[in-house]
Amino acid sequence: MGLARLAELHGVATTYAPSPATEVHVDDATVVAVLAALGVDASTPAAIASATGAAEREAAARLLPPTVVWWAGEPPPAWSARLPAGTVLGVDLEDGGQARLRADAGTLGLAAAEDGPPLGVHRLRAEAPGGRTAEATLIVAPPRAPQPPGRCHGFLVQLYSLLSSRSWGMGDLGDLAETASWAGRTLGAGFVQINPVHAAVPTVPSDPSPYRPSSRRFPDPVHLRVEAVPEYAYVTGPDRGRLDALGERAAALRAAVLHEDAHIDRDAVWALKREALEIVLAVPLGPGRRAEYCDYLASQGRALDDHATWYALAEVHGPDWHAWPEGLRDPRSAETAAARGELLDRVEFHSRAAFLTDQQLGAASHAAAEAGMAVGIVHDLAVGVHPDGADTWAQQGVFADSISVGAPPDAFNSLGQDWGLPPWRPDALAATGYAAYRGLLRGLLRHAGALRMDHVMGLFRLWWIPRDAEGGDPTRGTYVRYDAEAMLAVLVLEAHRAGAPVVGEDLGTVEPGVREALARRGILGTSVLWFERHWDKDGQPPLDPAEWRPGCVATATTHDLPSTAARLTGEHVALRHRLGLLSRPLAEEQAEDRAEVSAWLRDLAVLGLLPDRALGHGADDEEDEIGAVHRFLLATPAAMVGVWLPDTVGDRRPQNLPGTSDEYPNWRLPLADAAGRPVTLEELAASPRLLRLMEVVEPHLPARTPPPPARPA
Template identity: 75%
Template sequence: MGLARLAALHGVATSYAPSPDVTVQVPDDTVVAVLAALGVDASTPAAVTDALTRAEATAAERLLPPTVVLWSAPEGERPEVPAALAGLPPGTTLQVEPEDGGTPLPADPATDPAAVVTGAPLGVHRLTARAPDGRTATVTLVVAPHQVPQPPPRTHGFLVQLYSLLSERSWGMGDLGDLAELAAWSGRHLGAGFVQINPLHAAVPGDPTDPSPYRPSSRRFPDPVHLRIEAVPEYAYVRGADREQLDALGEKAAALRASVLGEDALIDRDAVWALKLPALEILAAVPLGPGRRAEYADFLAAQEQALEDHATWYALAEAHGPQWHDWPAGLRDPRSPETARARRDLSDRVDFHRRLAWLTDRQLAAASGAARDAGMAVGIVHDLAVGVHPGGADAWAQQDAFAAGMSVGAPPDAFNALGQDWGLPPWRPDVLAASGYAPYRGLLKGLLRNAGALRIDHVMGLFRLWWVPQGEQPTQGTYVRYDAEAMLAVLALEAHRAGAPVVGEDLGTVEPGVREALERRGVLGTSVLWFERDWEGPGQPPLPPETWREDCVATATTHDLPSTAARLTGEHVELRHRLGLLTRPLAQEQAEDRAEVGEWLTYLERLGLLPGGPGDEEEEIRAVYRFLLRTPARMVGVWLPDAVGDRRPQNLPGTWDQYPNWRLPVADATGRPTTLEELAASPRLHRLMDVLRP
C-alpha cells in the first residue's frame, strides 16, 4: 500500500485498463524505476516509508502548486475559480506580478477569487500567496483563453510529407520553396485552405541519419536541410571561385534529383545534406547587408539561450559525434566551464548553426506568407512530434527536464500485443510544473512562430505517457500523468498569441474524458474514415456521415496508413505479406479486407456517392472524399498521394530496414515519382479536387 500511495502522489500508475473489463497490474520493479527517474527513492520498504512521509508533509504544507491555471471565461460569463485558489485559507492575500513587468495586481480570494482572473491579462505571471498563518508561496500563474483559436466552419486542404514532394528545382527532396509553391498554387487555383506537413524538426546527424521526422534532435528549431539554397538572399552575391563551386554543387543536385525521380529510387537525406552543407558554408561567408544584419540580430535576441544551446550542440556534434553521452565528460553538461570554453573555441561553427536556424526561419515565414497571400483560411499546419532523440540537442540542453533511463512508448493493445517503445525520453512532469512549463512554452512559441495551425502528434501525451524503463520490454512500462490543465492552458495561450488553431492526433487508445477535455478547449481531433464505425451497433457498421464529430480534421488516411488506392485494391495486405508482417494466413487477411472494403463501397453507393457502382478505382477514391464532405468536419484533409493514385505508405509501422520508411517520393499509380509541376498539371488530381470545390 505504501508504494501505491507514493506512486499516486507522483502521478505514477500501479495498474492500467487496456479495455473496460480488463485491469493489468504494473510490476513493482517498474514503479520503483519510474519513481527513481522522478528523483524518488523507493528501492526498499524503509525508503518508501521515508519518501511517503516527506511527500505527504510537503503536500500538507504547500499553499499552492508550482503552477496555477486560470481560464478566462467567454464574454458575459463569470470565470471559474480553480480549486487551488478556492481552497486557500480564509484571509489569504494574493498578488500578481505581470509578465510584462507592470504594476503588481492585488486580489483577495476571501472576497472575490475571480478578481485574479479579471485583473490579470492573458499571460504567464508570478503569483504570490500570503496566508494568515505565515505561510507564503510564489508560483507561476498561467492565465489562458478559454479556447484555442478556431478554423472557419469548413475548409479543405492537402496532407503531405514535405520531403516526398520534389519539384524541378529542389535538391533531391522537397524543400521550403516547394512548400511555398504548393501553398500558393493550391490556395489560388484549388481553393485549398491549408497544407498540413510532417514535422520539420532538426534531425540528429548520422551515417545514415534517421529519416523519421518523429525522432528529431530538436523540436524547437527546424532542420536546414529543408532550405531552398537559391532562395537565400546572399546566393545572388557569390562571386569568383565560390560561384563556380556553388554552380557545381547545383549541377550535382540536379543529377541527384534526376536519380530520385527515376525508377525505384529513394530520397537520400544524407546525400542532399552533403550538397547543401558546403553550399550554405559558402553563403554564410557572404557579409550581411545592414538590414539583414539587423534582422539577424533581432532573431538572436528573441531566441536567447535556447538557440545558443542548439547551435553549440551541433558544433560539438561536428567535433565529437552526434551522441552527447559519448562526449568528454565536461562537454556533457551544457553549463560546464569546459562547454563554455568549447563554445568560444568553436565560435565560428556555433554562429554558422545559428545562421542556419535563422535562414530556415525566414524561409518558413516566406512559405507561411505565400499561403496567406493565396487566401488560405488556415495556412501551413505544422506538426509537433511527441518527443526527441535521447542523444540529440534538446536532450542535452534540457537534461534536468527529461526523465533519465526512461523511454516513451505504448502499452500492449489489440494492434500490437508486445507494446511499443519509441526511444524518446519523456519530460518530467514535476520539473515542467516547477519551471512554469518553460521548456514547453518555448517549444510552442518557436513552432507557432510561422504556423497557420499546429497538429500535435499523440495529443493524449498532454494527459499521460507510457514510460518504459531502459532495458525493459514495453510490456513492463506504466503510465505517468501530467497536469493536463496546465499543458492545455499553455497550449491555448501560445496558440492564441499566434492566432493558430490546434489539431490533436487522437487515434488509437484514448483515455476516457480526454476527447471531451480537448473539445472543451477547442482542440480539433482527427477522424480517419476506416476507423469511424458505430462500435456499439450490431455488426459495427460505418458511422453515418452526419453523426461524425464537427471539431475534427476528417481524412481518408495518414502517413502511417495505406493510401486510399492501396486500401481499395488490397495492395496493403499483399505488402505486409511480402514483408512477413501478417499474423494470420494471407487468404484470411485478404478475405477480411475485401469484406471491409466491400462494405464501405456498398455504403457509398447507397448514399449516392458512387453512382456507377464499384469497379472504377479513381471514382471510388472520389466517392470516399465525397463522403468526407458529407460529414460536419471543420477541416477535410486530402492525402496528396491519393490525388495521383500512389500505392505506397510513407511509413509502415513495425518495420525498420525492411521497408523504405520516410524515403519515398510521391508517385503515381504505376509507382513513377511525380514532381510538383506534374501534380499541378495532373488531370486525375484536378478531377479529385473538383469534388471538394464549393
Template identity: 70%
Template sequence: MTGAPADAELSRLAGLHGVAVSYRPAPDRTVTVPASAVVAALAALGVDAGTPDAVRAALAGRERELRQRLLPPTVVHWAGDPRGPAALGDLPAGTRLRVEAEEGTEGTGWESYGGAGAGEDAPSSAAALVAGLPLGVHRLTALAPDGRTARAHLVVAPDRLPAPPGRTHGLLVQLYSLLSRRSWGMGDLGDLAELAGWAGRTAGAGFVQVNPLHSAVPGAPTDPSPYRPSSRRFPDPVHLRIEDVPEYAYVADRTRLDALLERAARLRAAVLDKGALIDRDAVWEVKRQALEEVLAVPLGPGRQAAYDAFCTAHGQALDDHAAYHALAEVHGPDWRAWPDGLRDPRSAATARAHLADRVAFHTRLAWLTDGQLRAAQRVAREAGMAVGIVHDLAVGVHPAGADAWAQQDVFAAGMSVGAPPDAFNARGQDWGLPPWRPDRLAATGYAPYRALLRALFRYAGALRIDHVMGLFRLWWVPEGSPPTEGTYVHYDAEAMLAVLALEAGRAGAVVIGEDLGTVEPGVRETLQRRGVLGTSVLWFERDWTGDGRPLPPERWRADCLATATTHDLPPTAARLTGDHVELRDRLGLLTRPAGEERTAAAADAAEWLALLGSLGLLDSTATGPPGTDEEAEIRAVHRFLLRTPARLIGVWLPDGVGDRRPQNLPGTSAEYPNWRLPIADRTGRPVPLEELTAAPRLRALLEVFGQLRGGGAAATGPRARGLPGDSLT
C-alpha cells in the same frame, strides 16, 4: 531493487507523484503494472522507492510537503471562469497575495487578500484577484498568516483555442516526398510554397499539412524518421531552398556553387528519373557545402538587424542548439558519448568559445530556415488559404539530440516513451523518446513547453499534435525493459492545455490533436471542450458500441480533421485494391494466413463501397462492379468525407495520383524504405511537383470539394472563377 516495498504504501506514493500502478485498456479489464516499472518511474522523478524503508520515508516526506504547501508550482485560471482558481480558494483566511504581471502584458501587479473565510462578496476573493488579469503567465506570491510563503506561476488562458475560420479542405503531404524539378533530391520549403500557392488559388484549399520539420540528429546515416528529431523547437535546414537565400546571389566565385548544383541535379534525377530512394544524408551534404559558400557573404544592414532580433528572441535556447551542432561536428552526434566536460551544456563554455565560428554558422541556419518557413505561410495566406500551413509536433525528441542535451533538467533520465500492448501490437511499443518530467515542467511554469509552442506558431497556421493524449499521460518504459513492463505517468493536463490555449490564441492558430488508438475516458471530451480538434480516419470510423458497421456520415464528430488515410496507413488505392495486404505478406508482417487477411480486407473495402453506393456518392459514369473503378471510388470516399460535419477535410496528396505505397510502415525498419519514398503514380513512377499539379486525376479529385470554395478566407478558389465543382444532393 532490494526487497519488495509494501504494495499499499508504494501505491500511495506512486499516486502522489502521478505514477499509475494499473491501467484499463478496456472498460471491463484492468492491468496491474510491474512494481519494477513503478519504482523506476519514481526514481526518474527523483524519488527513491527501492526498499520498503525508502518507500515509507518518501511517502512521509511527500505527504508532509503537500500538507505544508500553500500553492502548487503552477496555477491555472481560464479567462471568463467566475470562480477563480480552485487552488486560491483553499488558502488560509487572511493570506496575502501579490501578482506580478507577465512582461509585455498590461498592469504592474497589485496586492490582495484572500482565502477560505474571506466571503464570496469580499473584494479579496480569488475570483476578484484574477478578474482583471491579462492573458499570460504571471508570478503569484502568497504569504500566509503563519509565516509560510509560496511562489507560483499563474497561467491565465483563454477559455477555448481558436476555431477554424469556416469549413475547408486541404492537402496532406510528407514534404521530403514532394520533389520538384528545382529541388535538390528531396522536397524543400520552396516546393511547399509552390504547392500552397497552387492549392490555394487553383483548388480553393484552405491548408497544407506537412510532416514534422524539426531538426534531425546530425551525422550519417541519420535517423530518417521525422518523429525522432534532435530538436522540436528549431527546424531542420535540410529543407532550405538554397537559391532563395538572398545572399546566394552575391557569392562572388560561382565555380564551387555550380559544381554543387550539378551534384544536386544528379541527386534529383536519381530519384525522379531512375527510381532511387530519397537520400537525405546526401542531400544535406551538398546543401551544407553550398551554405558554407553562401553564408560567407556578409549580411546587409537590414538583414543583420533581422538576424540580431531573431537571436535575441530565442536567446540561450538558440545558443545551446547551435553549440550542440558545432560540438557534434567534432565529437559526434551523441552527446552522451562526449568528454565529461561537454555533457553539461553550462560547463561547455570554453569549447563553445573555440567553436564560435561554427556556432554562428548553425545559428544562421536556424534563422534562414525560420525565415523560409514564415515565407511559405505568407504564400499560403496570400493564395487565399483560411488556415495555411499545418505543422506537425512530434511527441518527443531523440535521446542523443540537441534538446535532450540542453534540457537535461526537464527530461526523465533512464525512461522512454511508448505504448502498452493493445489489439494492434501485443508486445507494446518503445519509441525511444525520453519524456518530459511533469514535476520539472510545473516548477518552471511550463517554460520549455511554452517556448516550443511559441517557436512553432511563428510560422504555423495550425499545429497537429502527434499523440495528443500525451498531454494527459505517457507510457514510460524503463531503459532495458520491454515495453510491456512500463507504466503510465500523468501530467497536469489542465496546465498543458492552458499553455497550449494561451500560445495558440496569441498566434490565432488552430490545433489538431492526433487522438487515434486507445484513448483514456474523458480525454476526447476535454479536448473538444477546449477547442482542440480531433482526427478521424475513415477506415476506423465504425459503430464500435453497436453492430460494428461503417459509421454513417451524419454520426461523425464535427470538431475534427477527417481523412481517408495517414502517413502510417496504406494509401486509399492500396486499401481499396488490397495491395496493402500483398505488401505486408511479402515482408512477412501478417499475423494470420494471407488468405484470411485478403478476405478480411476485401470485406472491409466492400462494406465501405456498399455504403458509398447506397448514399449515391459513386460517379454515375463509373463502370463495372464495386472495386473496378479505383479513381471513381477514391472520389466517392472524399465525397463521403464531405458529407460528414467535419470542420477540416484532408486529402492525402499521393491519393491524387494513385500511389500504393505507405510513407511509413509501422513495425519495420530495414525491411521497408520508411520516410524515403517520393510521391509516385499507381505504377510506382515518381511524379514531380510540376507534373503532379497538372495531373487530371488529382484535379478531378479536388473538384469534389467545389462546394467548399468561395467561402471565408478561401474565396479565390475555382468556384469563384467559374471552374467546375461537384454539387451534392
C-alpha cells in the same frame, strides 16, 4: 499499499485498463524504476515510508502548487478555494505590472469572472494569515484555442516526398511555398499540413523519421532552398563555379529519385546543401540583413545558443552527448563555455542556418496567406526527441533519464511499443513554470497557420518504459500522469497568441474523458474514415456522416496507413504479404479485406455518393471510389477536410509502414502515381486525375456533386 500510495502521490499508475473490462497490475519493479527517474527512492520499505511521509507533509504544508492555471472568463479556479480565507495574493504580471487579490471563500474578491488577471504567464505570490507564504507560476489562458475561420479543405503531405524540378533531391521549403500558392489560388485549399521539420540528429546514415528529432525547438536546414538565400546571388569568382557544380550534382541526385527509382537520400542532400551553405554564408550580410539576423538571435536567446553549440560540439565529438568528455556534457560548465569560444565559427554557422530556415518557413507562411488560405501551413509537433540529441543536452533537468515512452500492449500489438523517446518530467515542468514547453510551442507557432500535435493524449499521460543497458521492454511500463490542465492552458495560450488552431492526433486507444477535455478547450481531433465506426455494435457499422464530430480534421488516411487506392485495391495486403508481415494466410487476409472494402462501397452507394458503374470493382472504377470517399468526408460536419496529396494521383505506397525498418524504405519515398512513377510538383499541378478529384472536393467548382447529410431511412 505503501508503494501504491507513494506512486499515487507522484502520478505513477500501479494499474491500468487496456480495455473497459480488464485491469492490469504493474510490476513493482517497474514502479520503483519510474519513481527513481522522478528522483524518488522507493528501493526499500524504509525508503518508501520515508518518501511517502515527506511527500504527504509537503502536500499538507503547500499553500500553492508550483504552477497554477486560471481560465479567463471562467469562475475562480479550484486552487483558490483551498486557500485560507484572508490570503492576500500579489501578481507580478509578465508585462511588468502588478495586481492584488484577496481570497474569500473562493471568490478572490472579484466582482465578475472577467475581472481576473490578464492573459499571460505571471508570478503569483501568496501570503496567508499566520505568515505562511508561497510563490507559483500563474498561467492565465483563454477558455478555448482559436478555431478555423470557416469550414475548409486542404492537403496533407510529407514535405520531403514533394520534389519539384528545382529541389535538391527532396522536397524543400521553396516547394512548400509553391504548393501553398498553387493550392490556395487554383484549388481554393485552406491549408497544407506537413510532417515535422524538426532538426535531425546528424548521424550517417541518419534516421529518416521526422518523428525522432534531435530538437523540436528549431527546424532542420536540410529543408532550405539554397538558391532562395539572398546572399546566394552575390557569390562570385571561383566560389560561383563551386556552387554551380554543387547544383549539377543536386540535379543528378534529383534525377536519380525521379527517373531511376532511387529513394530519397537525406544524407546526400544535406552533404550538398551544407557545402553550398559554407560558401553562401561567407558572403557578408548587408546592414539590414545583419540587423534582421541580430534581432533573430536576440529573440531566440540562450535556446538558440545551446542548439548551435550542441551541433558544433557534435561535429567534433559525435552526436551522442552522453559519450562526450565529461565537462562538455553540462551545457553550463566552464569547459562548454571554453569549447563554445573555440568553435565560435561553427556555432555561428549553425545559428545562421537556423535563421535562414526560419526565414523560409516565414516565406512559406506568407505565400499561403497571400494565396487566400483560411488556415495556411499546418506544422506538426512530434511527441518527443532523440535521447542523445540537442534538446536533451540543453534541457537535462526536465527530461527523465533512462526512460523511454511508448504504448502498452493492446489488441493490435501484443508486445506494446517503445518509441525510443525520453519523456518530460511532469514535476520538473511544473517547477519551472512549463518554460521548456512554452518555448517549444512559441518557436513552432512563429510561422504556423495551425499546429498538429502528434499523440495529443500525451498531454494527459504517457506510457513510461524503464530502460537499462539492454534497452526497455514495452510490456513492463506504466502510465505517468501530467497536469493536463496546465499543459492545455499553455497550449491554448500560445495558440491564442499566434492566432493558430490546434489539431490533436487522437487516434488509437484514448483514455475516457480526454477527447471531451480537448474539445472543451477547442482542440480539434483527427478522424480517419476507416476508424469511424460504431465499435460497440454488431458488425461495427460505419458512422453516418452526420454522426461525425464537428471539431475534427476528417481524412481518408494518414502517413502511417495505406493510401486510399491501396486500401480499395487490396495492394496494402499484398505489400505486407511480400514483406512477411501477415499473421494469417494471405487468402484469409485478402478475403477479410475485400469484405470490409465491399461493405464500405455498398454504404457509399446507399448514401448516393458512388455512381452505379463503380460497383463493379473494375480498374476504371478506382477514381470514382476515391471520389466517393471524399464526398463522404465532405458530408460530415468536420471543421477541416484533409486530402492526402498522394491520393490525388493514385499513389499505392505508404510513406511509413509501422513494424518495419530495413524491410521497407520508410520516410524515403517520393510522391508517385498509380504505376509507382515519381510525380514532380509541376506534374502534380497539371494532373488531370488530381483536377477530377478536386472537382469533387472544391465547393466552388461547378462539377462538384453536393453530398447528402445521411443515408436514407
